[in-house]
Amino acid sequence: MIPRQAPREGQIGFLYLPPIRVQGISVAGEQTSVSVPEYDIVFDIGLCPRPVISSKILALSHTHMDHVAGLPYYFSQRFFQKLPTGRCYCPKPMAEHLQAMMRSWVALERQETPYEIIGMDPGDEVEIKPNTFLRAHASSHTIPSLAYSVVEKRKKLREEFSDLPQERVRQLRLSGEEISRMVEVSLVAYTGDTEPAPFLYHTDFVEARVVITECTFFDPEHQDKAKIGKHIHVEDLRPLLALWKAEHVVVVHASRRTMLSFARGRLNDVAGERAESVHMLMDFRANRKRLEQQSLEFDVEHPSEISTAENTEIG
Secondary structure, eight states: OOOOOOOOOOOOEEEEETTEEEEEEEETTTEEEEEEGGGTEEEOOSSOOGGGTTOSEEEOOOOOHHHHTTHHHHHHHHHHTTOOOOEEEEEHHHHHHHHHHHHHHHHHHTSOOOOEEEEEOTTOEEEEETTEEEEEEEOOOSSSOEEEEEEEEEEEEOGGGTTSOHHHHHHHHHTTOOOEEEEEEEEEEEOOSOOSOGGGGSHHHHSOSEEEEEOOBOSGGGHHHHHHHTOOBGGGHHHHHHHOOOSEEEEEOOOTTSOHHHHHHHHHHHHGGGGGGEEETTOHHHHHHHHHHHHHHHHHHOHHHHHHHHTOOOO
16 A cells, blocks of 8 residues: 655745734644734744744743744744845743753754743733834733834824924924824734733734734633633634724634634624634634635736736746
8 A cells, every 4th residue: 555645844934914914833732823914023933944943033922832942943943044144032031941942052063052031921012113113911821931023113293293393393392392292003913922921911912903912722722721821712802803903814823623613603603793704723724715716906006016016038
């Protein structure tokens, strides 16, 4: 008998949620690594799929193996590919242990791979792009953990000056008058592995354009299992989806034991009218169909670009 071919592993989940992409792999207990290239950030680094290596910022939610095993490889590949040293942010209690892990590789490889590991406390933030900040939130898992939001800070003219002529506004600014106020826009929020906790109701999550949330359990009888492991059960999403204003919610961290059709049905029930805005990163068939539809709509809206492409010679 001819042996069966080994199953294909490591297929990348991909969603285009204009203006950003969400891509990566997330299977509970195996590996989770989700990147948003537009903000040069990757959340967690389970087995380091190739597309995430280009992101120079890594936000580590916790140090369970399926979320951190790819960290040495991430730093090594960036060094090998002559990319700037990656920067890993993590829960502060775990920073020293991660640094020790990286030091141990020096003896194993007989080379020093450059790395940067920085611990964060809840409430800490760091600028990762001009006017764009990574902010840490206190999540609740079985070991020290963090959730994250990516927030853009903008200066906006104060309302009392909005009707003034531009020249008058300029005069006030030159005189030292504080004419603007800081406005924050939550771009992406990432829960990491967590049980339901107050941070999920923080403004950064309520107002985020895109929320990436774990949901590990879908069976109605598994709510106790979710509590023991401090994970989110699909029923925990019911009040959150009613509150979150996100244009898109991306669900990650389902188990391989969970039938995709069953999980999708449960999500649709919980999401109700919001079902079309809730996506599963690892639902390859649905996401491919969505991308094909987006391509068709783009072709209709930009016919000149299509004709240009068709007339371009290759070779």
